[in-house]
Amino acid sequence: MIMQQKKVDSLNAELKEAKEELERRRLLSENAGSIAEASLRLNQVFENAQKAADVYLENISLMNEGVKQDCLKQCLNTRSRCRELLQSTRERILNIILESQEKLDPKYVISTEFEQLMLEIEKFEL
Numbered sequence: 001m002i003m004q005q006k007k008v009d010s011l012n013a014e015l016k017e018a019k020e021e022l023e024r025r026r027l028l029s030e031n032a033g034s035i036a037e038a039s040l041r042l043n044q045v046f047e048n049a050q051k052a053a054d055v056y057l058e059n060i061s062l063m064n065e066g067v068k069q070d071c072l073k074q075c076l077n078t079r080s081r082c083r084e085l086l087q088s089t090r091e092r093i094l095n096i097i098l099e100s101q102e103k104l105d106p107k108y109v110i111s112t113e114f115e116q117l118m119l120e121i122e123k124f125e126l
Helices: 002-103 112-123
Strands: none
Touching: 002 112
């Protein structure tokens, strides 16, 4: 009877181990499916993030190009306006000189400093 009890206990222990192993394998199998699903979802998240980053960089590039064009246009307008102002200033100085010469006694000569200033203005080019 004791031998039979030991045999029953031994069989019960084996059965318990077999059930535990079966449960462990069942959990592994379920988790494997969950891990695969999670991996797929994670890949989709990364793909969507990459697409969003690509769109963002493309928009930044387009905006940057627009800013470059605006700056170039502004630069050209400024340069043109500076040329107009320089020409206007030259004309005004010349008129002032002519008016001054008419009012001055002919024996007075325009100073060399003033002549040098005029030469510098003439050299100035944009």
